[in-house]
Amino acid sequence: MPKIEVSLTFGETVPVQGITAYLANKTRSPRVASNVKMGVQSLKFCSSTVDCRKFMTPIPKSAAQLYETDFVAWTEKTVQLIRAGQFGQVDWDAVIEEIESLGRSDRRELKSRLEVLLQHLLKWQYQSSLQSGSWQNTIDEQRNKIVDLLQESPSLKFYPEEVLAQCYDRGLKAASNETELPINTFPVECPYSIAQILDGEFLPDAIDS
Structure with missing residues (x-):
């Protein structure tokens, strides 16, 4: 019998006779390997290279549509499929898209919170007569929240420094709008270090215009 190889989606090939053990090792799931083995038997007399994805159950149309029509239902269905080891029915393109969006979401949230924080530090410093408990609570x-984000995603450790200039420009404009002080009242560049900005005890000294 000729040696039959199966092309895997990530560019590797293995003999059909070893595909079950291979998948069990790669996925850590004997159930997946067992399911694939059923499809492998049909290749018994084939000598061509076969795409591994042909062994996967097509994604039911209704499940794929959930991603567009009911996101919560899609997440619940996806979790059920993964826990049940029914990986062939998972809409992996959608899963990848959501994982990528999580990273983008954390960055957007961090930037937004940094802008608000800088806005209130400037207000605290340049409109000291209106300082209040509400302002301090916002700070x-x-x-x-920024500290929480950095603890949950340590890879974002240097991100605040990377976006500081942009966030300061936006916080500066917001501070000028709210205080009704001319924008040139405030420093052109951020007067605070990242360490000061995130220091729970730091509040800038008042500068009354």
Whole structure:
């Protein structure tokens, strides 16, 4: 019998006779390997290279449509399929898209909170006569949320520094709008270091215009 190889989606090939063990090792799921083995038997007399995806059950149209029509239902269905080891029915393109969007979402949230934090630090410093517990609560909340994001995603450790200039420009404009002070009242560049911005005890000294 000729040696039959199966092309895997990530560019590897293995003998059909070893595909079950191979998949069990790659996926850590004997159930997946067992399911694939059923499809492998049909290749008994074939000598061509076969795409591994042919062994996967096509994604039911209704499941794929859930991603566009009911996101919560799609997440619940996807979790059920993964826990049941029914990987062939998972809409992996959608899963990948959502994982990527999570990273983008964390970055967007961090930038947004940094902008608000800088806005309130400037207000605190340049409109000290109106300082209030509400302002301090906003400062504390933004700091806490930023710290939480950095703890949950350590890879974002240097991101605040990377976007500081952009966030300061936006926070500066917002501070000018709210205080009704001319924008040239404030420093052109951020006067605070990242360490100060995230320091729970730091509040800038008042500068009354």
